Amino acid sequence: MRIPFALADVLLVLAFLSPAPWAVNGGSSYCKGATPDISRPHSVTITEFGAVGDGVTLNTKAFQNAIFYINSFADKGGAKLFVPAGRWLTGSFDLISHLTLSLDEDAVILGSTNSDDWPVVDPLPSYGRGRELPGRRHRSLIYGSNLMDVIITGNNGTIDGQGDVWWNWFHDKTLNYTRPHLVELINSTGVVISNLTFRNSPFWTIHPVYCSQVVVQNVTILAPLDSPNTDGVDPDSSSDVCIEDCYISTGDDLIAIKSGWDEYGISYGRPCKNIRIHRLVGQSRSSAGIAIGSEMSGGVSEVHAQDLHFFGTNSAIRIKTSPGRGGYVKNIHIANMTLTNVNATIRLTGHYGEHPDDDYDPNALPVVERITIENVRGDNITHAGVLEGIEGDTFLDICLLNITLSVTSKPPWDCAHIAGYSDLVTPKACKLLREEIFPDHWSDCYNIYSQNSSSRLNRGKQWLSW
Ligand SMILES: *[C@@H]1O[C@H](CO)[C@@H](O)[C@H](O)[C@H]1NC(C)=O
Ligand SMILES: *[C@@H]1O[C@H](CO)[C@@H](O)[C@H](O)[C@H]1NC(C)=O
Numbered sequence: 001m002r003i004p005f006a007l008a009d010v011l012l013v014l015a016f017l018s019p020a021p022w023a024v025n026g027g028s029s030y031c032k033g034a035t036p037d038i039s040r041p042h043s044v045t046i047t048e049f050g051a052v053g054d055g056v057t058l059n060t061k062a063f064q065n066a067i068f069y070i071n072s073f074a075d076k077g078g079a080k081l082f083v084p085a086g087r088w089l090t091g092s093f094d095l096i097s098h099l100t101l102s103l104d105e106d107a108v109i110l111g112s113t114n115s116d117d118w119p120v121v122d123p124l125p126s127y128g129r130g131r132e133l134p135g136r137r138h139r140s141l142i143y144g145s146n147l148m149d150v151i152i153t154g155n156n157g158t159i160d161g162q163g164d165v166w167w168n169w170f171h172d173k174t175l176n177y178t179r180p181h182l183v184e185l186i187n188s189t190g191v192v193i194s195n196l197t198f199r200n201s202p203f204w205t206i207h208p209v210y211c212s213q214v215v216v217q218n219v220t221i222l223a224p225l226d227s228p229n230t231d232g233v234d235p236d237s238s239s240d241v242c243i244e245d246c247y248i249s250t251g252d253d254l255i256a257i258k259s260g261w262d263e264y265g266i267s268y269g270r271p272c273k274n275i276r277i278h279r280l281v282g283q284s285r286s287s288a289g290i291a292i293g294s295e296m297s298g299g300v301s302e303v304h305a306q307d308l309h310f311f312g313t314n315s316a317i318r319i320k321t322s323p324g325r326g327g328y329v330k331n332i333h334i335a336n337m338t339l340t341n342v343n344a345t346i347r348l349t350g351h352y353g354e355h356p357d358d359d360y361d362p363n364a365l366p367v368v369e370r371i372t373i374e375n376v377r378g379d380n381i382t383h384a385g386v387l388e389g390i391e392g393d394t395f396l397d398i399c400l401l402n403i404t405l406s407v408t409s410k411p412p413w414d415c416a417h418i419a420g421y422s423d424l425v426t427p428k429a430c431k432l433l434r435e436e437i438f439p440d441h442w443s444d445c446y447n448i449y450s451q452n453s454s455s456r457l458n459r460g461k462q463w464l465s466w
């Protein structure tokens with residue numbers, strides 16, 4: 001049963017009234033208020049633990065010893081670990097609660113190019129195996145599990161994974177385990193990652209999984225456009241995640257929202273929800289600006305993204321899934337997007353494939369519904385939309401509103417196994433998206449909020465403001 005739209009809206013408003021810092025607060029910054037008081041009562045510098053910032057000396061022990069020492073301040077307000085100017089080579093190290101890892105402007109943390117410095121750990125239960133190879137996986141450079149109150153920040157200091165060795169091992173097929181992320185936090189709450197540049201991750205760059213209250217703010221993420229699977233930020237089975245003011249240019253999806261893989265994701269059952277993305281700029285030549293999936297078996301809902309600018313990108317918005325995934329993608333709202341030189345504005349892919357093993361249930365069909373995309377302008381767009389649902393599993397209530405694109409291919413829209421509505425879309429949307437949003441179907445569309453400049457939109461507004 002569907003909650004009546006007005007009631008859902010009231011619930012949404014109530015949720016926003018809570019003082020939760022990661023929620024919308026109506027100010028200029030979505031995550032505002034989440035910017036924590038970063039002054040910790042205690043502070044140490046990595047050089048006090050014997051670290052040498054020459055780019056050659058391996059400092060893994062220094063990081064581990066510093067964090068072990070800082071642990072004694074965890075119940076006294078926590079502590080800051082300062083990394084001064086220099087090039088600090090290290091293997092994987094493990095964070096603790098109530099820690100601020102703070103980089104100087106000219107500090108560069110460099111990932112070791114020896115795979116032995118990235119220990120091997122168990123796969124995530126919602127994946128059942130490593131994402132690219134069966135079995136275990138390398139641990140991320142900066143790692144943490146079961147933590148609270150962790151801040152990774154700096155005055156635009158750099159964390160560089162030196163991923164090209166890993167990309168070569170991937171291309172040569174000499175990896176023994178799935179590649180590591182640059183930063184991974186598991187089952188943690190109250191995480192802030194801000195004011196930093198991340199470069200050349202071996203695999204996905206920032207991976208919060210089974211986390212809540214995560215803020216990624218004012219970061220730059222860079223990797224070559226042809227580097228394999230170097231996603232920017234991948235919120236995975238996590239809730240209350242706010243990503244704001246970021247510039248991301250990588251070899252794969254800039255942001256990919258996930259929640260586990262086929263039968264493992266279904267049985268773990270941990271959704272990804274309340275994800276907010278605000279002011280994202282970037283480029284992904286081979287993949288998407290914002291992707292949902294393809295691993296979405298625990299469900300993804302309540303994704304709100306606005307003020308997006310993508311250029312030289314394959315798909316601006318992409319939802320990818322497959323029979324066997326199960327789960328759902330619903331209540332997605334994307335607004336105010338500007339595109340230049342993009343292959344497809346919106347791509348829905350119902351047959352993405354890629355299964356962890358042969359034990360998936362082909363009858364586990366994903367539910368995809370209530371996807372609203374509005375206020376989009378695009379120049380030099382190849383395909384307006386490639387919208388392909390699943391036969392016998394139609395993607396419902398896909399709503400497109402106020403979209404103006406200059407499109408080079410004909411026909412501009414390619415649609416199958418989808419249903420929904422459109423209004424003020426140029427070039428005119430495919431027939432499956434009926435021009436009947438107002439007055440009859442606006443409540444079927446998720447969260448239309450458009451400016452009230454059009455009288456047709458006003459009609460919706462009046463109902464909303466009771
Ligand atoms: C997640 O973290 C909490 C708090 O640290 C801990 O109590 C719980 O056991 C952890 N869950 C798992 C599955 O590790
Ligand atoms: C973003 O970070 C830079 C340094 O990395 C800082 O100068 C700037 O003020 C920050 N902006 C915001 C909005 O925090």
Ligand SMILES: *[C@@H]1O[C@H](CO)[C@@H](O)[C@H](O)[C@H]1NC(C)=O
Nearest residue numbers: 156157196197218220222247
């Ligand atoms: C941080 O550094 C990156 C990489 O050098 C640069 O592109 C970005 O503009 C810098 N950010 C700020 C806020 O200065």
Ligand SMILES: *[C@@H]1O[C@H](CO)[C@@H](O)[C@H](O)[C@H]1NC(C)=O
Nearest residue numbers: 114115116169174175176177
């Ligand atoms: C994979 O294992 C082999 C045999 O132990 C080893 O020589 C090789 O360096 C390993 N590859 C990587 C990328 O760690």
Ligand SMILES: *[C@@H]1O[C@H](CO)[C@@H](O)[C@H](O)[C@H]1NC(C)=O
Nearest residue numbers: 035036038153154192194195
């Ligand atoms: C990011 O930098 C800005 C400007 O220096 C500062 O106001 C803000 O507190 C910083 N954020 C964090 C979490 O350090």
Ligand SMILES: *[C@@H]1O[C@H](CO)[C@@H](O)[C@H](O)[C@H]1NC(C)=O
Nearest residue numbers: 279306307308309336337338
């Ligand atoms: C739309 O996004 C642009 C930047 O991409 C921003 O300048 C503008 O204020 C946004 N408009 C609204 C109505 O949010």
Ligand SMILES: *[C@@H]1O[C@H](CO)[C@@H](O)[C@H](O)[C@H]1NC(C)=O
Nearest residue numbers: 312340341342343380381382
């Ligand atoms: C249009 O975009 C494509 C990439 O999608 C690019 O190759 C081409 O150069 C662009 N054309 C212009 C005129 O910018």
Ligand SMILES: *[C@@H]1O[C@H](CO)[C@@H](O)[C@H](O)[C@H]1NC(C)=O
Nearest residue numbers: 285286314343344382383386
């Ligand atoms: C652009 O999209 C079309 C249709 O989905 C696809 O066949 C083609 O490979 C894409 N081009 C690039 C450069 O990704």
Ligand SMILES: *[C@@H]1O[C@H](CO)[C@@H](O)[C@H](O)[C@H]1NC(C)=O
Nearest residue numbers: 375376377402450451453454
């Ligand atoms: C349509 O979207 C544009 C941005 O692409 C925005 O400036 C305009 O106000 C929107 N119009 C309506 C009626 O919402």
Ligand SMILES: *[C@@H]1O[C@H](CO)[C@@H](O)[C@H](O)[C@H]1NC(C)=O
Nearest residue numbers: 450451452453454458461462
């Ligand atoms: C449109 O909405 C704005 C803010 O939501 C409001 O201030 C303005 O009065 C509205 N205009 C009309 C004609 O309803």
